[in-house]
Amino acid sequence: MGLEFYTQMEQHLYIYNTLSKTKEVFTPITPGFVGLYVCGPTVYGHAHLGHSRPAITFDLVHRYLKHLGYKVRYVRNITDVGHLVADADEGEDKIAKKAKIDQLEPMEIAQTFTNSYRNDMAKLNVLPPSIEPTATGHIIEQIEVVRKVLKNGYGYESNGSIYFDVEKYAQDYNYGKLSGRKLDDLLTNTRELEGQDEKHSSADFAIWKKAQPEHIMRWPSPWSDGFPGWHTECIAMSTKYLGDRFDIHGGGMDLMFPHHEAEVAQSCATLGHESVNYWMHNNMITINGQKMGKSLGNFILLDEFFSGKHKLLEQAYSPMVIRFFMLQANYRSTLDFSNEALQAAEKGLERLLKAVELLANLNVSSESSVDIAALKAKCYEAMNDDFNSPMAIANLFDGVRMINSINDGKAHISATDLTALTKLFNDFVFDILGLQKEAIAVEENTEVLNEVVDLLLNLRIEAKANKDWATSDKIRKELTAMGFEIKDTKDGFEWELKK
RNA sequence: GGUACCUUGGCCGAGUGGCUAGGCACCGGUCUGCAAAACCGAUUACGGCGGUUCGAAUCCGCCAGGUACCUCCA
Numbered sequence: 001m002g003l004e005f006y007t008q009m010e011q012h013l014y015i016y017n018t019l020s021k022t023k024e025v026f027t028p029i030t031p032g033f034v035g036l037y038v039c040g041p042t043v044y045g046h047a048h049l050g051h052s053r054p055a056i057t058f059d060l061v062h063r064y065l066k067h068l069g070y071k072v073r074y075v076r077n078i079t080d081v082g083h084l085v086a087d088a089d090e091g092e093d094k095i096a097k098k099a100k101i102d103q104l105e106p107m108e109i110a111q112t113f114t115n116s117y118r119n120d121m122a123k124l125n126v127l128p129p130s131i132e133p134t135a136t137g138h139i140i141e142q143i144e145v146v147r148k149v150l151k152n153g154y155g156y157e158s159n160g161s162i163y164f165d166v167e168k169y170a171q172d173y174n175y176g177k178l179s180g181r182k183l184d185d186l187l188t189n190t191r192e193l194e195g196q197d198e199k200h201s202s203a204d205f206a207i208w209k210k211a212q213p214e215h216i217m218r219w220p221s222p223w224s225d226g227f228p229g230w231h232t233e234c235i236a237m238s239t240k241y242l243g244d245r246f247d248i249h250g251g252g253m254d255l256m257f258p259h260h261e262a263e264v265a266q267s268c269a270t271l272g273h274e275s276v277n278y279w280m281h282n283n284m285i286t287i288n289g290q291k292m293g294k295s296l297g298n299f300i301l302l303d304e305f306f307s308g309k310h311k312l313l314e315q316a317y318s319p320m321v322i323r324f325f326m327l328q329a330n331y332r333s334t335l336d337f338s339n340e341a342l343q344a345a346e347k348g349l350e351r352l353l354k355a356v357e358l359l360a361n362l363n364v365s366s367e368s369s370v371d372i373a374a375l376k377a378k379c380y381e382a383m384n385d386d387f388n389s390p391m392a393i394a395n396l397f398d399g400v401r402m403i404n405s406i407n408d409g410k411a412h413i414s415a416t417d418l419t420a421l422t423k424l425f426n427d428f429v430f431d432i433l434g435l436q437k438e439a440i441a442v443e444e445n446t447e448v449l450n451e452v453v454d455l456l457l458n459l460r461i462e463a464k465a466n467k468d469w470a471t472s473d474k475i476r477k478e479l480t481a482m483g484f485e486i487k488d489t490k491d492g493f494e495w496e497l498k499k
Numbered sequence: 500g501g502u503a504c505c506u507u508g509g510c511c512g513a514g515u516g517g518c519u520a521g522g523c524a525c526c527g528g529u530c531u532g533c534a535a536a537a538c539c540g541a542u543u544a545c546g547g548c549g550g551u552u553c554g555a556a557u558c559c560g561c562c563a564g565g566u567a568c569c570u571c572c573a
Contacts, residue, residue, distance in 0.1 A: 181569080284565085286566070330506090344522060391514085398520095398521085485536080
């Protein structure tokens with residue numbers, strides 16, 4: 001394993017870079033090491049379906065890079081500053097005001113939703129990042145970024161707030177190179193909005209905001225008591241932990257502009273060069289063909305998927321079904337959620353995991369009628385092509401058919417090939433795709449349950465021996481209705497409890 | 500309104516110029532007392548119109564629909 005393993009793989013890993021809009025060969029800055037930064041959640045509510053897409057996308061990236069033998073430092077921030085005044089929902093109480101009255105600390109709210117987020121991510125089997133920095137923990141670093149922007153002449157103060165001077169910056173650098181925007185278009189197409197008078201230009205963005213009286217999250221700075229602008233947060237923390245130049249920066253496509261564009265600008269304005277070599281953006285999610293929004297009534301929390309408690313959901317969907325469903329689509333495509341699609345994914349996942357279990361029981365032959373090396377090559381080829389998990393999964397299903405055929409005695413496999421096939425499936429299904437077997441629903445009294453079911457099925461065998469099909473079918477039918485799956489075999493029966 | 504991207508069979512979703520994606524559903528067959536599971540096989544396709552090409556789902560243009568951003572906050 002390790003680096004030797006990587007160098008053995010003759011293919012290169014290609015990554016689609018938003019900067020160039022092409023797939024580029026991935027070359028890390030320091031051989032053997034990868035710095036990966038991903039924009040994390042804003043902790044002002046429980047995680048919804050939309051949060052899972054970037055988390056799972058970059059978990060796949062993280063896992064695959066590790067699998068290739070890289071030592072990955074994965075930084076994913078927690079945004080816990082700046083939003084605690086008036087929220088997106090006008091109708092709701094302003095959290096800061098409420099916080100004061102109810103004796104709730106804003107940090108307590110942030111902590112609650114941070115814990116909730118981590119809990120949901122763990123259920124989705126998303127590996128924790130190496131570093132999970134908070135914005136509130138890096139105020140000094142952000143003030144330092146603001147100071148450098150001012151010192152280099154790319155910012156100005158206005159009534160205690162500091163703004164990034166986009167037009168000045170655009171004279172020296174290409175503002176819009178990441179998102180494909182043109183500054184002229186931005187200036188002509190921007191509508192006039194209230195509260196913009198502090199800015200010289202509508203394209204400028206705040207890097208330090210003076211706090212209004214009701215804003216209780218505030219820090220002293222040379223300019224005012226206030227808080228850092230959101231765009232400053234990520235560039236301060238990414239470069240702190242990954243260096244002035246690092247390999248990969250990820251996030252949702254919705255963040256490309258202005259957030260990531262502003263990061264590029266601040267990087268150039270403070271360091272004189274860009275920090276990020278590869279920008280990766282995951283696409284968005286729709287539900288029944290519509291975008292997700294609170295006003296549309298299709299806003300579904302992750303926990304509601306897990307419990308099935310939402311009016312649009314016909315049933316509960318386990319975290320692994322959500323994960324598998326997402327991995328069956330390319331991360332750069334929009335993905336549409338529906339009950340029908342999720343139920344299909346649930347069955348597909350079951351088929352895949354069942355085949356993995358069969359691997360341990362396969363009989364070996366002196367020769368193989370299956371080509372494991374070719375299968376393995378196709379799986380890596382897929383992943384090396386910009387993390388094409390749907391293609392990798394399609395290849396794994398070819399492997400599933402092999403496994404089932406061998407199990408049926410219609411194909412055979414040598415001991416060496418079986419070892420290779422088992423390793424391939426363990427690597428891809430568990431390590432790279434990050435799937436896992438579901439916890440068994442019935443955990444208590446399992447032994448007694450086993451005995452009772454076996455007893456019933458043995459009675460059924462007797463009935464069958466007597467050709468008493470009525471009794472035999474009644475037992476099977478009722479057990480099936482309870483959620484058991486009954487399979488007759490040559491020697492007797494097999495059963496399992498579904499869900 | 501502007502910019503970018505997308506539109507594949509009953510459903511989801513790969514695929515960038517000629518070659519079976521895959522999963523789920525459905526149908527036929529093998530197996531089974533009958534089923535289930537598994538295996539084998541069949542069927543259903545590239546939004547609309549026009550163009551380039553010997554040949555297009557794949558390139559170009561127009562139209563329709565969708566998504567994201569274009570504003571504060573994150």
